[in-house]
Structure formats: C-alpha cells, structure tokens
Amino acid sequence: MDAPLLDLRDIRKTYPSDRGPLRVLDGVSISLRAGETLALTGESGSGKSTLLHLSGGLDQPDSGEVLLDGRDIGQLDDAARARVRRSRIGLIFQQFNLVPSLTVEKNISLQARLANRHDAPFAAELAGRLGLADLLTRYPEQLSGGQQQRVAIARALVSRPALILADEPTGNLDEDTGDTVLGLLLALVAETGAGLLMVTHSPRLADSLQRRVHLSRGRLEG
Numbered sequence: 001m002d003a004p005l006l007d008l009r010d011i012r013k014t015y016p017s018d019r020g021p022l023r024v025l026d027g028v029s030i031s032l033r034a035g036e037t038l039a040l041t042g043e044s045g046s047g048k049s050t051l052l053h054l055s056g057g058l059d060q061p062d063s064g065e066v067l068l069d070g071r072d073i074g075q076l077d078d079a080a081r082a083r084v085r086r087s088r089i090g091l092i093f094q095q096f097n098l099v100p101s102l103t104v105e106k107n108i109s110l111q112a113r114l115a116n117r118h119d120a121p122f123a124a125e126l127a128g129r130l131g132l133a134d135l136l137t138r139y140p141e142q143l144s145g146g147q148q149q150r151v152a153i154a155r156a157l158v159s160r161p162a163l164i165l166a167d168e169p170t171g172n173l174d175e176d177t178g179d180t181v182l183g184l185l186l187a188l189v190a191e192t193g194a195g196l197l198m199v200t201h202s203p204r205l206a207d208s209l210q211r212r213v214h215l216s217r218g219r220l221e222g
C-alpha cells in the first residue's frame with residue numbers, strides 16, 4: 001500500500017509559559033491518505049492550530065515525526081521545507097495573510113507562480129466558483145472579511161496541492177455562506193484528489209468531513 005499522504009507520528013510539543021512548560025501535544029499520531037478529509041476539533045487552546053502548523057512544517061515538534069509522502073519534513077533544511085510547502089501544501093489560516101499591495105487576482109496567483117504551478121484557466125474557474133470574479137482588480141483592504149477568506153481559499157487551491165491544511169476556513173462567514181464555501185472546498189478537494197485536514201470548532205461542520213478526531217489534554221480521542 002502507498003505511504004499515507006500525511007503521517008504524524010507520536011508528536012509532542014511544549015511551549016514555555018509563565019507557569020513553566022506548557023505541554024500542548026502529548027503523543028499525537030494522525031494518518032491521512034490522499035482524497036481523505038479529516039476534521040480536527042477540540043476546545044480553544046487544545047492545540048489544534050499548533051498541530052496544523054507542525055503538519056505544514058511551519059514549526060517543529062519537540063519529538064515525533066511529520067512525514068509527507070513518506071518523507072520526514074523535519075529532516076529537510078529550511079529551503080527544502082519551503083519548497084515542499086509551496087508545491088505540495090495549500091494553507092488556509094485564520095489570518096488570511098493576503099498581500100496588501102497586490103490585487104485579488106495577484107494574491108490568488110502569486111504562490112502558484114512562485115512554485116511554477118500557475119494555471120490561469122483554473123485560477124479563473126476558482127475565482128468564479130468562489131464568487132470572486134468581479135473582485136479580481138480590488139485590493140484586500142477593499143474586501144469584507146468573508147471575501148478575504150474566499151481569496152485565501154482560492155490561493156490555497158490554485159496550485160492543486162496534495163494536502164490542504166485549513167484552520168477554521170469558514171470562521172468569518174455567516175452560516176449559509178460558510179456552508180456554501182465549505183461545500184465548494186470539499187468539492188474542489190474531491191476533484192483534485194487532495195487530502196484535507198481541517199480545524200473547526202463546529203461539530204456540525206466536522207460532520208461534513210469523512211473522519212473526525214478530537215484533541216483533548218494533548219491527546220486525540222475518536
């Protein structure tokens with residue numbers, strides 16, 4: 001059988017705090033295959049974002065391994081890790097991290113261009129399906145929070161990454177718009193065959209994904 005797309009093995013992570021070391025992840029293992037969608041739930045502060053950052057190689061665990069396509073990204077140097085992130089992973093974070101000086105169109109395409117994976121027709125299709133077609137020449141400050149969130153989603157998907165890591169991707173949208181955008185995200189993930197690891201507070205949204213795990217006291221349940 002092929003190696004999982006993402007394989008987190010016995011991940012431990014501690015942060016320093018005023019009251020001594022704060023153990024956030026205490027032996028977490030997750031395996032995600034291409035085409036699978038997995039929801040990660042847990043109370044505020046339970047370590048969901050931390051786990052997502054580690055999965056994307058944005059931070060390193062104290063111990064344990066993060067394997068992407070069977071390769072430990074912790075063993076790569078910074079430049080190689082950045083290359084893997086750019087070509088294989090789409091990130092959708094709570095802070096959208098759009099570039100203020102670039103139009104919506106350029107924000108969507110920038111990273112795909114850097115990774116040599118720009119596909120103009122697919123970018124236009126995504127913009128249309130996410131309701132951004134009339135906003136392409138605007139700048140991020142001229143958009144609502146929900147519109148910015150949809151730009152961040154288009155940007156994450158446009159290079160057809162193998163793995164999408166999403167932190168509350170519909171958190172800024174009202175329930176109906178959020179449901180529509182999540183439906184679209186799931187459809188696009190299915191079409192591109194990507195794997196999706198999505199953090200959400202909402203058990204209702206978590207139920208739309210194929211699997212669900214719950215983080216509590218540094219460990220996974222379910």
Ligand SMILES: Nc1ncnc2c1ncn2[C@@H]1O[C@H](COP(=O)(O)OP(=O)(O)OP(=O)(O)O)[C@@H](O)[C@H]1O
Pocket residue numbers: 015016022024042043044045046047048049050051
């Ligand atoms: N860089 C850091 N330095 C110190 N402590 C941190 C750091 N990042 C996160 N923490 C702490 O680690 C714990 C887990 O944070 P994390 O953001 O992963 O939780 P979360 O489950 O995503 O929370 P939320 O649902 O509120 O976004 C929290 O207690 C947080 O204060």
